[in-house]
Structure formats: structure tokens, C-alpha cells
Amino acid sequence: MALRALAGGWCLVLLAATIPGVHPQGNDSSVQPATDSGAQIYRPVLQPSEATPPTGTYTLKSLAGTTCIKATMGVEFVVNEKRKTWYFNLDPSRVKSSGYCGKEAAVLSLTLPDNGASLQLTFRKEKKIFYITKLTAHLFPLPVCQKCANKSYSGLLDNDKLFQTANGHSFTCKSENLLLMSSELSVKLVPLKMQAFTLPNGHFGKELECWADFNKRVIPIVIGATVVCLILIAVLTYLFIKDRRRQGYERI
Template identity: 70%
Template structure:
């Protein structure tokens, strides 16, 4: 009996060691070396696609919304006289920034800081607007053998997307911002509001000039064309009446 117990103990010890070894091997395979960790890099495309629309909100220290933006953003890169495109994916964006009384910042950033779009807001009296737009993207190289490169741009001391307190700037038309010779940013559509956001909802919309022109110019052209047609008809009728009067006199 003693011999059987000793043999059984050795067997159990061996079996436990094998199981532990298998467990350790699985753990070793599941751990990735730090050198193999993948870094997020946007992939530039040779043709445009409609950018997905995201809604981003930033709250102040007491939890009240102070910035809200709904936008589709497209990065346009100029490299070796060719144009490349990249759309900001709202599902991957991290929202950050800060809210002050007269200045606020909304920053939209992709993982590993691979791309970012930042708006700096300013408030003056009863008006808010965007004064700075900062943008950068660090994409995969566009060609074999090309080095990794970061494209950056800045628009400073501007008065963009202005609206009155409690109102929101709204534009369905494209807003193309030339931030540097190599990088542009297209915003379409765009709605934003800063500093005053009751219950986090947009206020009355302030229509951009591009939308106003697209809406009003066809009406004006139609009215002009209609007026010209009416003038031509009236002139024709008037001339016919004059001719008839001349024949009656004869």
C-alpha cells in the first residue's frame, strides 16, 4: 500500500508540472514584446470619400456642456504634387480641451496622436467665433521607401464660424481651410456652438454665407429670367398693338 501511494504521489506531481508548463507556455505566447506593438497610422487614399459625421461635446469643471460640434472632417495632403485624402473616424476620436470664460479649446485626437483637429474659441461681448485651427496627421508613407512624415498646419488670429450668444453656426456647404502648403482640412457639414449651451442643445442656427448664396442665388436668377421673359412678352404685345393702330389709320 505504501508503494502504491508513493507512486501515485509522483504521478500527481508530474501531472501538475505538465499542466503548469502548458499554462506557462500559453501565457508566454499571449504576451507580445513591446517592440512588436503596433502604432496607429492613418492610411491616405488617392480619391475622396464622404467623411462620416460625428458629434463631439466638451463639459466644464462643473459638468455643464460648454462646446458642442457636429462635423465631418477630411484631411487633404499634398505630397509630391499628388493629392491624398483621409477622413476622421468619429468612433476612434478622443475628445479633450478646456472651457474658460472668454476662451475655450476643443481637441479631436486619434489614437497614438496619429491625427488631431483642434479649435480654439474666443468670446467677445455677445459673440463667439473660432480664432485658431490647428491640425496634424502622421500617416503611413504614401510610397515604398518613403520616410514617415507628419503634416501640420495652423490658422491663427481668425474670426471663423461666428455666431451670437446662445446661437449655433451651421453650414451644409464645404468649408475648406488652407492650413499649410501640404495640408488642408475640409469640414462638411459643420455645426458648432460654444460657451452657452442650455441643456447641451444647439440654439438657433446661423446660416453660413455659402448656404445663403446656394439658396438665394437660384431664386434671384429665376426671378431675373422670369422678368426678362415678361418684358419680352409685353414688348411683343406692345409692338403688335402699335402695328394694328397704324393699319387702322391707313
């Protein structure tokens, strides 16, 4: 009987070694069922300091194979809680793009693994213009401290006309676009270049510059021109006064 039991035990060991997924179970209650040790849940890590987000290019094609949305941008999530500010930059290499294309509406969804973070942009076409009418953001980061509870942050902008652009043109902005999604969550897009619905051969059309970039470019020129004019007026005034004094001396 002892030999049979020993032989039976060796058979179980051999089966466990040769058949994948088979593990010998004992009477010890601490032995757990087999799990996939390679499976890991992705969670964003908040940072106490801000850094420039990496720029990614995201495209979405219709069922016909034509590009209906193209966006090049860096995305930063900003969390404000208990008078502290935390940051998380979206990594383009981890982002999955999805959505749908319609004649008057299109959606681009950017999602990280395990829904750790997501950003959804809803585009609307109206006559000769298009714009973003809805923006949804979600962030489920790791707690910032060991005793801190798990918490997710979500926000929504709805019924807006963000980044309004003529159809066939692209909206471009090198300046920061900070969008307040909720009392605790903001999304920063920098730099930003996007176009929806009409993209000939999948390429961006003529650029429409945002007001922030326009002001940064034009205001220094206006100020410089104003300073030059003032200097020129001062020089001309000085020469005029000097010439009048000289004429007065000649009459005496």
C-alpha cells in the first residue's frame, strides 16, 4: 500500500510538471490558486511638479478609410485638492485612440490601459464651421500617500464652442489652453493642432491661429512700432524747436 501511495504521489508531480496550469494542491490553506503574475493594473502616478507634456498625434478614420479627425497635442491633467496641486502627463505611447465619424458629429476618445485616464472630444459641424461641443475627462491615479484613499477625478464641459474653426482649416495654438473640467480637475492642452470632418488626403488644412498666439505675436510688434513713433516724434519736435530758435537769432 505504501508503494502504491508513493507511486501515486510521483505521478501527480510528473503531471504538474508536464501539463501547463496544473498545480499540486496540499492541505496547507495558505496555498493560493494559480494566477497570471504578468497581469498588472495600470494606474497613473501624480507628480508634485509640472513638466511639459509629450506631444502625440492622434487620428481617427471613417469606415470608408478617410481621416475624419486628426489632433496633435500634449495633454496634462491638473488635480487641485486640499490646497495642493498635482500633475499627470498623458503618455502618447500608451494611449489607445477610438471613436466614430459622422457627417455632423465625430468623437475622438483617448484612453490609457485599465481606464487609468481618458479624454474624450466631441466635434460638431455646423454649416461652414466646426468646433468642440463637449469635452470629458477622467483620471484614476494612485493615492499620493500610503494612508490616502483611492479616488478618481472626472469633469465635463458641455454645450460649448471650443476652438471654433472654418471647415477645411486646422485650429492651432502654441499657447496653453487650460480647461476647468470640475472644481478638482483641469486639463491643459499644449501645444494644440486639430482638424475634423474635412482633411484632404489626411493632412491638415490652412492654419487658424488662436487669439493667445496672435496677441503674443502682434502685441510686441505694436509696442515696438509705438516706441519707434514716439522716438521719431520726439526727434522731429527737437529739430523743429531748434530750427525755430536759430531763425529767431538771425532776425536779431
